[in-house]
Amino acid sequence: MIPPGLPPRPDLSRLNMSVGFMVTPTRFLDACQRRCGDYFTLRPQEDRLLVVTADPGAIKQVFTGDPAVLNAGEGNIVLAPLLGSASTLLLDGEEHMRHRRMLLPPFHGERMRAYGETMREIAARHIAAWPRRRTFAVLPSMQAITLEIIVQAVFGVDDPGRRARFGAPLRALLDMLGSRRQVLMLALSLNRTGPRSPWAKFAAAREDADALLYEEIARRRASGDEEGEDIFSLLLAARDEAGEPLTDSELRDELMTLLVAGHETTATALAWALERLRRNPAVLARLLEAEDDAYLDAVIKETLRLRPVVPAVVRRLAEPMQLGPWSLPAGVNVAPSIYLLHRRADIYPEPDEFRP
Ligand code: HEM
Structure with missing residues (x-):
């Protein structure tokens, strides 16, 4: 009742x-x-x-x-199995503020503009490989673009091959949540550990992704490499008001949060933007003729409204x-x-x- x-x-x-x-x-x-x-x-x-x-x-x-x-x-709270309990998205009160204060500095305007160049370069490379004159599903390509971008922004890895190595375990993990049917099967098998249980497979993929993150945290802490411009370096160097850094597991949860929140959302939004434009040729024509970004901005907002x-x-x-x-x-x-x-x-x- x-x-x-x-x-x-x-x-x-x-x-x-x-x-x-x-x-x-x-x-x-x-x-x-x-x-x-x-x-x-x-x-x-x-x-x-x-x-x-x-x-x-x-x-x-x-x-x-x-x-x-x-x-x-x-x-x-339902996001805890993926993001971990120290994710900004799962915190409240003082602890939420403490994490926000440590996460925010890497997201300032100047740095965002520098990321803009990287975003253009990565997007152009993927788009150049799209098939011509036949239809194809655009979401996987958008996922590849935004994953490469977020891995570059978070880990500062310039080499596309290394970026792919960093992205692979994360992609494997997220692919398990790729369809609504999969999410439903996961929810129904929650905490069941049998060999065919979707939940057990999810837990194993999460372990692979965690292993990579913890290995990288240990490597950077050992090398004292806290000087880089990437988000990871800035989070390693960040101190709270008591002068304390984020612990390894807090760092893992925040890195996972940024990787997941930063790439799956943007990939889906971009794929829907193309869907909307493809079905509304007059809007597409006007967008191609637009002389500034105001109409592009409106197209993105209208896409996020309807999708x-x-x-x-x-x-x-x-x-x-x-x-x-x-x-x-x-x-x-x-x-x-x-x-x-x-x-x-x-x-x-x-x-x-x-x-x-
Ligand atoms: C189209 C793209 C995106 C959409 C639709 C989106 C949507 C959202 C929504 C609905 C929330 C929850 C807000 C609330 O509960 O009031 C949120 C929170 C958050 N998002 Fe995004 N997001 C996007 C892109 C990003 C990107 C690119 C990043 C990071 C690189 C990011 C990181 C976060 C974080 C860290 C939070 C938690 C903030 C907090 O609790 O203080 N998001 N997002």
């Missing part, structure tokens, strides 16, 4: 809910909204309640609310909270639905149209 005071839930079993959400997420969310309105409650696990909302006022309240009450780290890479964010309530008409108890997870918000006809007239 869902405690009183929570929004209605679409009348579904937990299995239906998990399968619907993972296999056909947009159709599932549309159906929930049609049935229940702008607030509904999902229960993906026995002890996890997710109050999804598409109400713009409530979503603003969540994003501008007190992070001590709206815990993002607790909300993101949001991350369909929702999650915050776990540390205290009760009034959200729209609902008095939510502490412990509930609130999930602003980026996907449903972006399709609201009262905000975007003809919301399904691609209009950069």
